[in-house]
Amino acid sequence: MTGFPDDLGSAPEGAGPQExxxxxxxxxxxxxxxxxxxxRRRATRRRRLRTAGGGVAAAAVVAGSVYLVGALAPRGTDDRGIPPATASPTSPALRTTQPPAPVTTGPRATPGTHSAPPPTAPPAATSSPARDTPTPSGTPTSGSGSATPMCAASQLTASLGGSxxxxxxxxxYLLLTNHSAxxxxxxxxxxxSVLDASGKQIGAPADRSPMDYAAVVLRPGEAASDTLRTANHLGTCRPTSAKVRxxxxxxxxxxxxxxxxxxxxxxxxxxxxxxRTGNPPA
Structure with missing residues (x-):
């Protein structure tokens, strides 16, 4: 059979043979x-199964990573067994050597002669101020005292002048006179500073009034002077002194x-x- 009707005449009226x-x-x-x-239920089940399977896989990956880290870590190491980085100074193989001293260039000494050491500058002399002498607070000006020595205490006589x-x-006024030759x-x-009768200092020494100054040359018998100033019985007063140092x-x-x-x-x-009339001169 071909699937087509064998008898085309059996089709109903008005219908074609392919209808x-x-x-x-x-x-x-x-x-x-x-x-x-x-x-829907099957799809939901599949989603749950996929989610559960992903979680299990992630846990397996984490566990595997931890295992690998532990397996690859060095075993049996202990810091106490590791020798120190620096070797003992007594070990000849690891003993450090000092660099050679630098060679200075200069004239080479010939046999039988001795080369003199280079001259060295003498150390600068330092002097410390007197214990009750405050720090200088004035500005020195050019003077002509450099050609003469500084007056020593043994060359001078101190005295109090007028007021x-x-x-x-x-x-x-305080006077210093050169009594030497x-x-x-x-x-x-x-x-x-001022002292009591027993020689004990009364209060602090005098402060320095900032003024310009220059060297004062004293020939035998000449004097230099300055001015002491205090309040005229105002404020807090110290006991009256018996001596001046x-x-x-x-x-x-x-x-x-x-x-x-x-x-x-x-x-x-x-x-x-x-x-003899103080500074500034009266």
């Missing part, structure tokens, strides 16, 4: 009841002279200048 083969079926069959729910008062202050000079400030500039030795000074509040001194 039974080309005609569409009257409609589609409906899905069986409950098929969509079953499909004056103005604007609530008391001024007293040689010329010398003084530069800057002396150190001055003077350190000449640059000297460690002091001169002590009798003198009554009542120091109230501040106590200052000016640099030495030529003459």
């Amino acid at each position: 039974p083969l080309l005609r569409q079926p009257p409609g589609y069959l409906a899905p069986p009841p409950g098929s969509f729910g079953q499909i 004056d008062g103005a604007a609530g202050s008391v001024y007293r 040689t010329t010398c000079h003084l530069t800057g400030y002396p150190g001055v 003077v350190y000449p500039p640059g000297s460690r030795a002091s001169l002590v002279v009798a003198g009554e000074l009542t120091i109230c509040d501040d106590f200052t001194i000016t640099p030495l200048t030529a003459g």
